[in-house]
Each structure stands twice: as C-alpha cells, then as structure tokens.
Amino acid sequence: MLETNSPCKITLNGQDYVLWQSASGEVSALNNVCPHMQAPLSNGWICEEWNTIICPFHAVEFDGSGRLLRNDEWSRVPLAEPLELIIDGDFIWTYGGFEPRLPIPDLHRKVASEYEFLGVTAQRSIQSDFLSSLMINYDHDHQNGTHREFFKVKSTRSTFLEKDGVYAKVSQVAEKDDYTSEEIEANPMLGAIPEVMNNFLEYVFPSTQFFCLNSPDVKTYQGHILYPETENMTKTFILLYAKFSNSELKSIMQDSLLNAASIVVQQDADCLESLYPRQKAKIHLPNEEIMFYAEELYKNWNHSLVV
Template identity: 50%
Template sequence: MHPVLPGAPWLIAHKSMLSVNRPHKITLNGRDYVLWKNSKGEVFALDNTCPHMQAPLSEGWVCAERNTITCPFHALEFDGEGRLYRDRKPSAEALAHSLELNLVGDCVWTYGGCESRLPIPDVIERRSQGFRFVGMTGHQSVWGDFLSNLLISYDYNHFKGTHRELFKIQAIEIHNYEANDYKIKLDQKIIRQRNSSQELLINPLLGIFPQIYLNRFEYSFPSLVTLIGEFPVGKVLQVLVIYPETENRTKTFTLVYAQSNPILLAVLKKFLLRSVAELVRQDIVAVENLYPRQPPKIKLPDEEIMFYAEKLYRNWR
C-alpha cells in the first residue's frame, strides 16, 4: 500500500507494552515488523519476514545472551541490524530489513522508513512533567481507515451522543481555540448530571467528576491527542495514539498519567484505566458502524476544528 502521510512520525509503542526479550508484532502502513526490548531497555525492530523462507519472526523467540531474534522455522538468528548471527558472529551485511526507531523517554517512534517531514512532538514529555505513569489501555485495531479515526478524535460534538451516558454529559463548551500549523490547543468545558448511587458503586471513579469540569486539549497532527482533565482530587493526562496499520485498519492505544495522592491513585487505578478503555471502545464502535462518507448536509458548532485536521490530511504531499 502507499504509505499514509509519508514522513509523519508514528508512535508505535510505549516501553510498558514490550515484555523483556519477547517478540512484539506491529503493522505500519501495510508492513509487519517485529519489535523486542532487552534487559537494558533498548528496543529493536526488523521486518517480520525471515529472509530465508519468509517465516514470521514474531512467532520465534529472543536470545537474551546475544540479543537476537530467532526464526521459528529454522532457528536462524538475526541481530537488531538484521545481520545473520552464525558461528558466534554476525554476518558482514544485513539480510533482514531493520526499521529505524527513535526512542524519546519510554516512547518508541518511527517514520516507517520514510524521510522525516515533521519533528517528533515533545508534547508527552512536556505535559507529563509532575505526573505518574498509570498505564496503557484501549490497545486495539479499528476496522476503519486512518482519516475516519483521525476525524473522530477532532470531533467534539460526538461527546454529546457517543459518550453521553458514560459521563452524563448535558452540554459542552469550547474555549481558547488556537491552531498553529500541525498543532491545535483548546479548552473543553463539560457540564454533566449527577451520577446515581448504583453508577458510583459500579465505577467509583465517577465520584471525582464534578458537575462542571475542564479538559485542556493539545493535538499533535497526525498521531497524538493529549488532554489534561482537572478534578478536585488531582489531574489526569490521557494521550490518545493512532497510526495506520493498513488502508482499512487503524491501531489505537491510550497512555494514562495522573497527578494525585498516591494512595487514592492506587485505589482508583483500575477504574481509571477501565473508564478510558470504555471511552475508546465507544469511539471504535462509532467508527466501525459508519456508512461510506458523503458530504455533510448539516453543520454543527465547533466543527472547524475537525475540518482543519481534514485539510491538513488532504493537503499532505
């Protein structure tokens, strides 16, 4: 397939998603790769196809002693540069294709073999200062093209429908909208109903949501949406990540950070991750049930944010 937005940086993993010395398969722009992390926290990536008889390397195993990935078919070993490891030494030339990675903190970025057109955004490192990493959630493949998934992440009006029951949303207001090239910032004010005692029993996390609260969004086109929610007991930072797997499939996952009392955070951690996962699930259901896109005949408030993102996508060369 022709790469989606060639030259854009893609966040393909967080180190917490990679077990030490265990293969991890990802798909980016129609190509499969195998990633692995060693005990030092270093991360490597190769084309998932063994150059011998095309077996999937991700079905093999990692040799910790030599830091090699082993083919499951004939036990051939390749190092992080794609060189065949034989007779206790690597070959002179790479036989398997390596994928260039850029590690920023615990985040694993790549340009997918394309020449860089945008710098890797610093928004995660900048906005997570003073926050604790809670975990990753909502890691799923979505049956939908990348543009459809991109647009729903910029669509504020769908909160009133798609997420209405989850957060008891009555109204949403957008303030301080600012678009600057491939970055967008804005504040989202949410007005909600009170939760019933039964709803709070099922998910105690809802008890920290006041009737009116503020989310501060920052977008880094095309792959990241970050928001900081401010609550009486602290702050929560969510980083929604998307990248194109194939023409009709998009990968998504969310990194969650928090700034709160450690004891309270330990109690609410699983509910926090579960709530974010449910938010992602609802968006996935919405995208996967869309009919083929047609020009809209209705205009809603604040849709210029979504159409700005679509313009960036359409004008990419």
C-alpha cells in the same frame, strides 16, 4: 508496553515489523518476514547472549541490524531489513522507512516528566480508515451521542486556545447530569467529575491527542495514540497519566480511570465501525471548526506524501 526479551509484532502502513528489547534496554526492530522462507520472526524467541531474534521455522538468528549469525560468525551484510527507530526517553518512534515530514513531538516527554504514569489501556485495531479515526478525536460534539449514557454530557462548548501548525490546544466546557451512588460505586472515577467540567485538550497531528480532565481530586492526562496499520485499519491505545490530591486516591481510582478510558475507546470504535462510506455533510454542529482543522491538516499532509 515492550517487554524484555519478548518479540512484539506491530503493523504500520501495511507492513509487519518485530520489535524486541534486551535486558540492558536496547530496542531493535526488523521487517517481520524472515528472508529465508518468509516465516514471521515475531513467532520466534530472543537469544539473550547475542541479543538476536531467532526464526521459529529453522532457528536462524538475526541481530538488530539484520545480520545473520551462523556458527558464531556474522554475515558481512544485513539479510533481514531493519526498521529505523528513534528512542526518546520511554517512547519509541519511527517514520516507517519514509522521509520525515513532521518532527517527533515533545509533548509526550513533557507530560511524562510532570505526571505519574498509570498504565496503558484500550489497545485496539479499529476497522476504520485513518482519517475517520483521526477526526473522531477532534470531534467535540459526539460526546452527546456516543458517550451520552456513560458521561451523561448535556452540552459541550469548545474553542481554540492555541493553533500553531500541527499543534493545537483546545478549551472544553462540558455540563453533565448527576451520577447515582450505584454508578459511582461501580466506577469511582465518576465521583471526581464535577457537574461543569473545564477541560482542555492538546493535539499534535497526526498521532497524538492528550485529554486533560480537571477536578479537585484528580487531574488526568489521557494520551490517545493513533497510527495507520493498513489502508482500512487503525491502531489505537491510551497512555494514562495523573496527579492525585492525595496518595490514597490513586489506589481507589487507578483501575477505574483505566477502565473508563477503555470504555471511551470501545464506544468510539463501535461508532466508527458502523459508519457508512463518507459523503459531504449536509448538517453542521457548533464545535466542528476543530474537526475541520484536522481534516485540512490531513489533506495537506496526504497531498505532500503523494507528490
């Protein structure tokens, strides 16, 4: 997702940052606010010779540690504020300047080593607080409503297979109606979904949900990523991995799989952005134990941050 020598703006916990990657693969990140006259550094450009980012306002430039370069000399101390990054293979993690309270999950590295990466999809900023956005990923009942037309789910049964702190593995059995030939022609991946789906999901609170869809033709791992941009905005995207029964299926199904994942996120986002303020539920559905587990983790995590 991070192109070479191209500034990339991210927002995390109400703060904007700029990331960039050199041709050699070195990744740097700074507070996006230029310390001169507060221009957004992400609107600037990269000097490949020095691996610096250049402010679009006055063309002053900074390296990845925040030092100013002027007349081929570096400032003795950083003037722009750097963001500490943790590079783990192809993944970039950060605690956003806060004290680490949870470890970097190794599930991403494990999936990436076993499955073929198909691409990134469903990049979106959702107008929703982080807890609401988080809980919909742990909600195993909303398929019957939110995704009813696309996936034609008739019933879902979900149970914990493993629960160890912030990690959980969930088994999901879902029954669906048949698709028409026209629907399969429009979305080839639908033809690979059996009438009874035996899926499982792996969660690493608070950032990650991997949804594994099993079928005779393809096995997909959909990595749903979440993080808070602001108090009422949540960023999401999907890292999609797969194994195909034969190489020809990839060319037929890759775009369809990416599109289907994007539709799921779009439907979830539309639902989240239409909700009224949260109140205590007066109705309970069969699979909510998994959602309550996430809510409890959030409450304990949030309390520890406040204290």
